[in-house]
Amino acid sequence: MRRLRMASAGLALAGFVSVWAGAAAAQTIQTSIPNAILIEAETGSVLFEKNSDQLVAPASLAKLMTVEVVFDQIKLGNIKLSDEFVISENAWRKGGAVSRGSTMYAALHSRVKVEDLLQGVIIQSGNDAAIALAEGIGGNEASFARIMNDRARELGLTRSHFTNAPGLPDPRMRVTMREMTRLARHIIQTYPEFYRWYAEREFTWNKIKQQNRNPLLAMGIGADGLKTGYTQEAGYGLIGSAVQNGMRLIVGVTGAKTPKERADEARKLLEWGFKSFEGRLLFPEGETIAEAKVYGGAQGRVGVAAKGAIRLMVPRGVNERLSARVVYTGPVRAPVRQGQPIGTLQVRRGDTHVLEAPVFAVENVEVGSTSQRAFDAAAELVINVFRSAAKRL
DSSP, X not given: OEEEEEOOSOSXXXXXXXXXXOSOOOOOOOOSOSEEEEEETTTOOEEEEESTXXXXXXGGGGHHHHHHHHHHHHHHTSSOTTOEEEXXXXXXXXXXXXXXXXXXXXXXXXXXXXXXXXXXHHTTOOXXXXXXXXXXXXXXXXHHHHHHHHHHHHTTOOSOBOOOSSOOOOTTOBBOHHHHHHHHHHHHHHOHHHHGGGGOOEEEETTEEEEOOOGGGGTTSOEEEEEEEEETTTEEEEEEEEEETTEEEEEEEEEESSHHHHHHHHHHHHHHHHHHEEEEEEEOTTOOOEEEEEESBSSSEEEEEOSSOEEEEEETTOOEEEEEEEEXXXXXXXXXXXXXXXXXXXXXXXXXXXXXXXXXESSOBOBOOHHHHHHXXXXXXXXXXXXXXXXXX
């Protein structure tokens, strides 16, 4: 059973949908990791979270954003896998063998293909490779960091901020685990031809063979990516993904005290997710989810729907109550066109934000008559006067 309620006024209006599926609470799991999240990749459903919106130092998890920028540049045709970038003295000193950090061991002043640099970053976590890519695309590290942040905003990562390509310590660089798992989901879904590198167990460069640092790959749980990280400030972190029986889960953990804790807790969360959850249909494709108020239109409201069916992962054999709302800035000014982005459907399980999806207008709404527009203007004036008075209280 679904019940639909609409907020009556306000610049940030919301439609609320209560989805009732019983009264039992969802299953829970505990983890020693201070910041963690587990999501299902197809729907983006959040299965578990703990301090997932807290800003933390990313360490080498920042390389996910670096690699995404490179993938995007390749897809746009701005660079090719066969292009060669120089290992500058800056890249060699900050990220090469002399740096004592994770490195590809690329030779100073050598020219390395983009394809090899990507594998150096993805498989070996090479800081030298990450810096070389940054300098090759942005000209210098600072310019590339701006590209990283611009791209992050395009992808909806509104809180994470990047200052360098390899993830070297910087008090200004912070991310959230929620946004990093969203980034991982985007990489998996958008670049399947490149994502395969994350599952490679080893890579050799300059006659030095290095193993993939992701501990999940050897655990026999269907893992095929993505990235580990460590600095003294960040602790041990991991963004990982695994597939079982056609379902892909993505886990994000950071702040672990040891590599073993990082690996054990990430595995525990993945195995719990595969065992405990199943998919459920919330809204069929094309179903009107809510209505948004229209200003100056031939009609006062417009229905909104998602692009496809809305599915959510829920605990197996457990009924629960979910709450959802459509959040938008409004009233929406006419004319409104079918397919026009209106707002966002947000679904919660108790206090946990479990799903978010964009919604769009289901029909056209033309500009209304002069009398209709005058009525809407007068109504909006009354609402604005009310808001102004409320602010003074």
